[in-house]
Amino acid sequence: MDFAFDARTEELRARLLAFMDEHVYPAEQVAHEQRARLSSPWENPPVVEELKAQARRQGLWNLFLPDAEYGAGLTNLQYAPLAEITGRSPQLAPTATNCAAPDTGNMEVLAQFGDERQKKQWLEPLLAGEIRSAFAMTEPDVASSDATNITTHIRREGDEYVISGRKWYISGAMHPDCTIFIVMGKTDPDGPDIRRQQSMVLVPRDTPGVTVKRAMQVFGYEDHYHGGHAEVVFDEARVPVPNLIGEEGGGFAIAQARLGPGRIHHCMRLIGMAERAIELMCRRAVSREAFGKALAQQGVVQNWIADARVAVEQLRLLVLKTAWMMDTVGNRGAHTEIQAIKIATPRTVVGILDRAIQLHGAGGVSQDFPLAELYAGARTLMLADGPDEVHQRSLARREIKKYL
Incomplete structure (x- = not known):
C-alpha cells in the first residue's frame, strides 16, 4: 500500500500551505476586528473577499468538485489532505477557496442532477463565488434523524409547485448573498415507498411566501462565516415546475x-x-x-x-x-x-x-x-x-x- 501523495496533490498542498501561512492565519484577527464594525453580522468582512480573490489567482478554487468540467477534477483521495489543511482555519479557509458547506454539497447536487438551465442559472454563479446557497431539509417538528419523517409538503398545481413547511438549522440562510434554497419536501406523502415520497426543488430566496424567520445559534455562536443557521418558513411559496431537481420521488x-x-x-x-x-x-x-x-x-x-x-x-x-x-x-x-x-x-x-x-x-x-x-x-x-x-x-x- 502506497501512502505517498501524488505529484499534483503535493503541488497543491505546497501552494495551499503557503496560502494559509501568508494570508489566512494573519487574516483571522483582522476578520474578527472588521466584523465588529459591520452593519450586519452576516456580511463577509472585507478581508474575506480579499482572500477569495487571492485564492482564485493562485488556482486554489473549487478544489472539492471532482467533475473537471466545473471544479478542480480531484479525486477524494487527492482532495483529502487539502481539506485537512483548510480545516485548520474553518472560519476562513473553506470560504476563501469556495469549498465551504453547504455550497459544496449544493454545487455537487446541481452538477450531478441539475438540468442545463439550472446549471446556468445557479451552478455557474455558485462556482464563481458570486452567490451563496442553502440546503433546507431539517425540520423542528419531527425527528429529522429519519429523513422520511419530513413533513414539508410540495404539491403541484398546474405549472407550479407550491411549498409549505417549516425548516430550521438551515446553514447559510442568513448570509445576504444566499439567493437560492434547495428544499426537500414530500410530493407524494401517501406513496407506498417511503423513500420515493420526497422531491427536491429550487426555491429562490425572494420567492413570495419564503420567510427567513430567525437565526439559530450553536452553543451561543452565530457561525457568521458560513452564513449562519436559520429557521425558514415556506407558506404556499410557488415556483415553476422546471425548478424540480431530477424527478419527482428522487429527493x-x-x-x-x-x-x-x-x-x-x-x-x-x-x-x-x-x-x-x-x-x-x-x-x-x-x-x-x-x-x-x-x-x-x-x-x-x-x-x-x-x-x-x-x-x-x-x-x-x-x-x-x-x-x-x-x-x-x-x-x-x-x-x-x-x-x-x-x-x-x-x-x-x-x-x-x-x-x-x-x-x-x-x-x-x-x-x-x-x-x-x-x-x-x-x-x-x-x-x-x-x-x-x-x-x-x-x-x-x-x-x-x-x-x-
Whole structure:
C-alpha cells in the first residue's frame, strides 16, 4: 500500500500551505476586528473577499468538485489532505477557496442532477463565488434523524409547485448573498415507498411566501462565516415546475448522494481542526509554568498530547482509506467506511479539543483562542449529516447481517 501523495496533490498542498501561512492565519484577527464594525453580522468582512480573490489567482478554487468540467477534477483521495489543511482555519479557509458547506454539497447536487438551465442559472454563479446557497431539509417538528419523517409538503398545481413547511438549522440562510434554497419536501406523502415520497426543488430566496424567520445559534455562536443557521418558513411559496431537481420521488436518493461526500469532507476538515488543537496545546505547554515546572513536563499534559497524536494518525488513515474506496468502488461500496469515519472523527476530535481547552484554562473558553469555536463546530458534527446513533445502528445491522 502506497501512502505517498501524488505529484499534483503535493503541488497543491505546497501552494495551499503557503496560502494559509501568508494570508489566512494573519487574516483571522483582522476578520474578527472588521466584523465588529459591520452593519450586519452576516456580511463577509472585507478581508474575506480579499482572500477569495487571492485564492482564485493562485488556482486554489473549487478544489472539492471532482467533475473537471466545473471544479478542480480531484479525486477524494487527492482532495483529502487539502481539506485537512483548510480545516485548520474553518472560519476562513473553506470560504476563501469556495469549498465551504453547504455550497459544496449544493454545487455537487446541481452538477450531478441539475438540468442545463439550472446549471446556468445557479451552478455557474455558485462556482464563481458570486452567490451563496442553502440546503433546507431539517425540520423542528419531527425527528429529522429519519429523513422520511419530513413533513414539508410540495404539491403541484398546474405549472407550479407550491411549498409549505417549516425548516430550521438551515446553514447559510442568513448570509445576504444566499439567493437560492434547495428544499426537500414530500410530493407524494401517501406513496407506498417511503423513500420515493420526497422531491427536491429550487426555491429562490425572494420567492413570495419564503420567510427567513430567525437565526439559530450553536452553543451561543452565530457561525457568521458560513452564513449562519436559520429557521425558514415556506407558506404556499410557488415556483415553476422546471425548478424540480431530477424527478419527482428522487429527493431521498439525491440527499444520500449529497451527504456521502459531505460527510467525508467534514471529517477531512475535522482532522485539520485536531492538528490545530495539538499545535496550540504544544505551544501552550512549552510557554507556561505551573507548580515549579513547565506544563510540557507535567505527565498528564504529555499524556494528552501523545494520545491526541495517536488518535489523529488513526483517523487520518481511516479517512484516507474511505476516500480511496469512494474513488474505486463508489459511495455505496464505501458505505461502511463513510459511516465509520462519521462516527469516529467528530467524537475523537471533540475529545482532543476538550483537552486543548483544559490546557489553556480560562483562555480556552475565551475569544482569544479559536478552541471554543472549534469545539462548538466539532460537537455539532456529531449531529449534522445524521447523528452518530443512526450511523451506529446502520453499521451494526450491516455487520450482523453477515452472520444471519
